[in-house]
Amino acid sequence: MRLLRRLGLRARVTLATTVVAAAGLAVAGVLMVVALERALLGALDDTAHGHGRDIAALVESDQVTNPLPSFGAAVAQVVDAQGRVRASTPGGDRLTPIVTEDDLDALRAGEAVNLDGGRLGMPGQLRVVGEPAGPPGDPQTVVVAVPLTEHQRSVQFAAIGVVGGGAGLTAALGLLSWVVIGRALRPVDELRAGADIITGGGGEQRLPVPSGDDELTRLAVTLNDMLGRLDAASERQRAFVADAAHELRSPITALQTELEVALHHPEAADPSETAQDALAEVTRMARLVDDLLVLAHLDDPRPVRQAEVVDLHELVDDVVGAIPEPRAGLVVDAPEPARTTAHRDSLRRVLRNLVDNAVRHARQQVTVTVRAETGTVTVAVADDGPGVPEADRERIFERFTRLDDARGRDAGGTGLGLAIAREIVHAHGGTLTVDDAAPGARFVVRLPAADSTEPYGGGPGPSV
Structure with a gap:
C-alpha cells in the first residue's frame, strides 16, 4: 500500500x-x-x-x-x-x-x-x-x-496457449491502458499547469479548456466561470475599499482642517462653532462606518435568523413618527394591516433609508403607501422631487453611487442607503425597484406575506 x-x-x-x-x-x-x-x-x-x-x-x-x-x-x-x-x-x-x-x-x-x-x-x-x-x-x-x-x-498444449496468449493480451492491455489513461489525463495536467500560473491578481487569466464535450471540458468551463466570479468579487471588493477610503477621507480632511485652524489661529476660531463642525464631521463618519458594518454583515454567508411577524403598517408609522422636523410633508396611506415574516430592525432600516432618501429629494411631499395583496405585501415610498432617470434606476442601488444632484456634502447621504436597503430586501426574499412617480421617484418594496412561502429556506434574512 x-x-x-x-x-x-x-x-x-x-x-x-x-x-x-x-x-x-x-x-x-x-x-x-x-x-x-x-x-x-x-x-x-x-x-x-x-x-x-x-x-x-x-x-x-x-x-x-x-x-x-x-x-x-x-x-x-x-x-x-x-x-x-x-x-x-x-x-x-x-x-x-x-x-x-x-x-x-x-x-x-x-x-x-x-x-x-x-x-x-x-x-x-x-x-x-x-x-x-x-x-x-x-x-x-x-x-x-x-x-x-x-x-x-492436447490439454497441455491448450494450457500453454492459454497462458501465453493471456500473458500477451494482458501486456497489450496494460500498454493500451497506459497510453489511453495518459491521453485522458493530459487535460488534467494542462489544467494544473494553467492553475499554477494564475496569480490571483485579477485580470483575464483563465484555465485552458480541453476540446470536446466531456466531463473535463465541463469542469474547465465551470472553473473558469468560478474564476470570473472571483475576479468580479475581487474587483468589487477593491472598488468598495477605494470608495470607502475616499468617503472617509472627506470628513477626516474637514475635521483635520477645523482642528488645525483652531490650534494655529485660536483668535480667529470660535470654540463652540469649531466643536459643532467637528461633531458634524464625526457624526458623518460614524454614519458611514455604521453603513459599512451593515454591508459587511449582509455579506456574511452565515445569516442570523431572528424571525417574527412584522406589521408593515405599524412599522411605517414608527419610522415616519421618528423623523424630526422633516423638510417635506409625510403622508402615510395604509388602510389595512400588511404582515410579513422578517427581522424587524432590518426592515426598519430599509424603510428609514427609503423615507430619508425621499425627504432629501422631495419638493413638498412624501407619500408612503402600504398594501397587502395575495401572497405579497408592498410598501411604496414616493416623492415629488426630480425623479430618477430611467438609465440610472439600477445604478443607484450600487454601493457609493449618488447622482449628480445628490453629491453635495449637505445632502446627508453616504451613497450606501439604497444598496443596503436592496440587499436587506433580497435577503428576505423580496424585491426593491424604482419607477417614475410623475413627478418624482417611487421606490417599491415587495415582500412575501406572512402566510406565504418563507424565504431563505424557511428562515428570514439576516439581522442588521
Whole structure:
C-alpha cells in the first residue's frame, strides 16, 4: 500500500486495470482448459465405449474370437462374472484382467477408471471403461483401455496457449491502458499547469479548456466561470475599499482642517462653532462606518435568523413618527394591516433609508403607501422631487453611487442607503425597484406575506 501511494494516478489506474484484466483472463483460461479437458475426455470415453459395444455385439451373437479384433492402440478383454478372462486383444493379458477386482466392480457400475500403463507395458496412463455383454445366465463385461497420452498432450498444449496468449493480451492491455489513461489525463495536467500560473491578481487569466464535450471540458468551463466570479468579487471588493477610503477621507480632511485652524489661529476660531463642525464631521463618519458594518454583515454567508411577524403598517408609522422636523410633508396611506415574516430592525432600516432618501429629494411631499395583496405585501415610498432617470434606476442601488444632484456634502447621504436597503430586501426574499412617480421617484418594496412561502429556506434574512 505504501508503494501504491507513491505511484502516480496514471500508474495506479493502469496497474489496477492490468491486474483486473489478468485475473479475468486467468479465470477464463482455467475454465476453458477444464472444459476442453472434460470435452476431450468425454470424446475418449465415447470412443472406448464404442469399441466395447462392438465387442459386446460379438459376444451377444456368440461370434467372439480369441484374440479379439484389435482397435488401434486400445486394449480389450472379455471378463466373466468370476473374473476370468474369456478373450483378449493381442496386447492384453489372456489370463488376468487388466484391472483389479474393485476397479472391475466400478466398471460394471458404469464408471470409468484411470490405469497406469505400466501394467500393460505402455507409457503414460490408460482410460478404462466397461460395457455389459453376454446372456443373463452368463453375464460378462467388456473391458476397454485406451491411452491418455494424446489427450494429455492436447490439454497441455491448450494450457500453454492459454497462458501465453493471456500473458500477451494482458501486456497489450496494460500498454493500451497506459497510453489511453495518459491521453485522458493530459487535460488534467494542462489544467494544473494553467492553475499554477494564475496569480490571483485579477485580470483575464483563465484555465485552458480541453476540446470536446466531456466531463473535463465541463469542469474547465465551470472553473473558469468560478474564476470570473472571483475576479468580479475581487474587483468589487477593491472598488468598495477605494470608495470607502475616499468617503472617509472627506470628513477626516474637514475635521483635520477645523482642528488645525483652531490650534494655529485660536483668535480667529470660535470654540463652540469649531466643536459643532467637528461633531458634524464625526457624526458623518460614524454614519458611514455604521453603513459599512451593515454591508459587511449582509455579506456574511452565515445569516442570523431572528424571525417574527412584522406589521408593515405599524412599522411605517414608527419610522415616519421618528423623523424630526422633516423638510417635506409625510403622508402615510395604509388602510389595512400588511404582515410579513422578517427581522424587524432590518426592515426598519430599509424603510428609514427609503423615507430619508425621499425627504432629501422631495419638493413638498412624501407619500408612503402600504398594501397587502395575495401572497405579497408592498410598501411604496414616493416623492415629488426630480425623479430618477430611467438609465440610472439600477445604478443607484450600487454601493457609493449618488447622482449628480445628490453629491453635495449637505445632502446627508453616504451613497450606501439604497444598496443596503436592496440587499436587506433580497435577503428576505423580496424585491426593491424604482419607477417614475410623475413627478418624482417611487421606490417599491415587495415582500412575501406572512402566510406565504418563507424565504431563505424557511428562515428570514439576516439581522442588521
